[in-house]
Amino acid sequence: MKAKNRLLSKNGRLAKNTIMLLVLTFSNYLFNFITVPYQTRVLGPAVYGNLGFATSIMSYFQLLLDFGFMLSATEDISKNREDHSYVSRVLTCVTWCKAGLIALSFAVLAVLCLTVPRFQSDVPLFFLYLGAYSIYAFLPDFLYRGIEEMQVITVRSVLIKLFCTCMIFVFLRSPSQYYVVPLMTGIGNLGAVLGVSIHVHSLGYRFVRVSRKEVWETFRRSSFFFYSRIASAVYTATNTF
Numbered sequence: 097m098k099a100k101n102r103l104l105s106k107n108g109r110l111a112k113n114t115i116m117l118l119v120l121t122f123s124n125y126l127f128n129f130i131t132v133p134y135q136t137r138v139l140g141p142a143v144y145g146n147l148g149f150a151t152s153i154m155s156y157f158q159l160l161l162d163f164g165f166m167l168s169a170t171e172d173i174s175k176n177r178e179d180h181s182y183v184s185r186v187l188t189c190v191t192w193c194k195a196g197l198i199a200l201s202f203a204v205l206a207v208l209c210l211t212v213p214r215f216q217s218d219v220p221l222f223f224l225y226l227g228a229y230s231i232y233a234f235l236p237d238f239l240y241r242g243i244e245e246m247q248v249i250t251v252r253s254v255l256i257k258l259f260c261t262c263m264i265f266v267f268l269r270s271p272s273q274y275y276v277v278p279l280m281t282g283i284g285n286l287g288a289v290l291g292v293s294i295h296v297h298s299l300g301y302r303f304v305r306v307s308r309k310e311v312w313e314t315f316r317r318s319s320f321f322f323y324s325r326i327a328s329a330v331y332t333a334t335n336t337f
Contacts, residue, residue, distance in 0.1 A: 113246040117241075127261045138269065139271050143274050150225050154225045158229055158233075159326070160197055161198065161201065161229065163193065164321025168320075169238040169239075170241045170242045172242070173239060173242025173243060180300050189311045208222075209222065225281075227282050231289055232288070235289050236292065248295055259284055263276075263283075
């Protein structure tokens, strides 16, 4: 009977987390669907096209910042979720890795802005977007997936996205104000990261001292997942064009 109850509880948690993950994914499409018509009407095709180009470039940086941690770190935490010390070490190592990848991303963007005319047309826009994406990279969604508690991060993320959507309607009034879009995105991401960080701390997870070897091993293990995703993306792009 106890085994049956544990199975039902496990299946219920799995279903709940699956639903939360779907809600989190669907919210991205929903809020974009709401704001895109307004942005195109206010900004016009030329300015909105610039935003579209910037966000498409940021998708590559996002791929770099994710670096496969969603798979590798989630797996590590899922296997050791009862060990708070171990989970804290994984959280710390991944955070250090992402900090290094963010520094690399800004360096790459700086080179692009210095050498590629298309990027030189609006340097602040690209850096604002990269700043917003970099903040979001610190959201420890891999942790919540590993401990199977997606409800917390989903609720906070959706509320923050709702806030950003409302702020775009409030502050975006003319084409000259297009910086509002990445700026509000960054502010919303910062709010989400701070809110989730407080909850992570309440769960008993902390940033701890780790060795360079541990950070490197976390990076190395995740690199295999990153390379496979890159290969898949290149294969898809090649077959598309």
